[in-house]
Amino acid sequence: MIVRAVRDQHLTPTQAAARYRVSRQWVYELLKRYDREGPAGLVPRSRAPRHRPGTTPAVITDRIIALRRQLTAEGKDAGPATIGWHLHREGLQVPAASTIRRILHAAGLITPEPRKRPRSSYIRFEADLPNECWQADITHWYLAHGDRVEILDFLDDHSRFLLHISTQNAYTGTDVVTVMNALINQYGAPSSTLTDNGMVFTTRLTARNAGRNGFEKLLEAHHITQKNGSPGHPQTQGKIERFHQTLKRWLRARPRPTTIEDLQAHLNDFRTWYNTDRPHRSLGRRTPCQAYTALAKAHPQTTTEPEWRTRTDRIDNHGKVSLRYAGRLRHLGMGRANIGQPVLMLIHDHDVITTHAETGTIIATHHIDDTRDYQPPDKNTPTTREPPEKQ
Structure with missing residues (x-):
């Protein structure tokens, strides 16, 4: 309409620009296109730039998509940062992580997930x-x-x-x-x-x-x-x-x-x-x-707390009592002379002192050997004497 107003109605470019509320430069541009290409020159054109120097090359885009599919199929990490690491290792151009993410979104390779707790909220x-x-x-x-x-x-x-x-x-x-x-x-x-x-x-x-x-x-x-x-x-x-x-x-x-x-x-x-x-x-x-x-390796720097505990039991018919030590049951010899006696065991790490639960008399002492099940009493303990009489 602008071209016809100038050529058929003999308006000046200034008058046509005022009538159709466009700039004079645009009127002159339309006239040039019409004279050069005819009516086809007036068809709306894309305003996109002819050259995009910041556009990711097609070879990089294809490699990003291929890496995503390959890593996912192998059960490996396939996020934008990991893909960028693989591109760098292959000597290729590495776009920003946000660019890689946009490429994956455009290819339909990212499944939306519910909103997660932000990383900044974790200690x-x-x-x-x-x-x-x-x-x-x-x-x-x-x-x-x-x-x-x-x-x-x-x-x-x-x-x-x-x-x-x-x-x-x-x-x-x-x-x-x-x-x-x-x-x-x-x-x-x-x-x-x-x-x-x-x-x-x-x-x-x-x-x-x-x-x-x-x-x-x-x-x-x-x-x-x-x-x-x-x-x-x-x-x-x-x-x-x-x-x-x-x-x-x-x-x-x-x-x-x-x-x-x-x-x-x-x-x-x-x-x-x-x-x-x-x-x-x-x-x-x-x-x-x-x-x-x-870096250099760290080493143990502290001493651990010793183990202190007690256990009550009764000496069985074989002259032994059981004690769970280091996750395994151990059998401590007390002597057949003490069968049936109630005992109180005082455990301190590897050392066990067993006393009569009622009189307090020491019956036996043991030093636990981790490699054995049966633990014989120490030689200096009176395990063969007669059992103390009940009060």
Whole structure:
């Protein structure tokens, strides 16, 4: 209409601009287009720039999408920061994390999730040195035929280095002690441990006075500080709980194993990948192995509290009483002359003094040998004399 007003109605460009409320420059531009291209020159055109120097190259966009699909299929971390780390390792241009996220959204590769609690609301703690604190826990997995098995893992709090991961049908306190002993021999004793309140780790919440279990006794022997989370508050062991998410996502991406041996093979592969090939956000995109070997190791710095407790019992028909020590029942010899007598046992770490519960007379003393079930009395105790008469 503007061109016809100038050419057919003989308005000046100034008059046409005033009538249609546009600028004179725009009127002249329309006239040039009409003279050069005819009516086709008046068709509305895109206002987008011809060149976009900030646009992510197509090869980078395709690689981002391919990495997302590949890492997700393998059960590995596939967030924008992790994808950026892989691009950098491949020598490619690394867009901002927000750009990678927009590319993933545009490709429909991000599933919206409910709003989560903001990271800033969490109280975060981290050990300053490797071996300053080891976290341990037991989780479970299912084999192909539906059998439920347990997985035991130890994680260094500072570096997230996976010290140990293994599986079997069920773990006992003795199994945990065996693993902990092997880790101490390999990596040195940590300054402290952090676990939940499972019976294999602590007896502090048991109703009966069972004494310290094998794991607690082992920590005591190495002067390792034991820390336990509050019941019903797994956030205290947040690192290893979050680690289990990574572990199970990795396992779900693989065929479900039919035997424990097959599952252990998967766990061995996972440990290698997790420690040496997985960048960790909280470690500045370093791997746990790099973080664990970067600093000197911490050592136990405190002395543990000695164990004091008492136990009442009656000497059985074989001249013995039972005592749970380091998670196992021990049988303490008292002598057949004292069969049936009520006793009070005073336990101080490895030493046990047994007295007659009514008269206070010492019946026997023992120094517990961890390697034995039956504990003979010390030679200097009067276990063969006649039982004291009741008052």
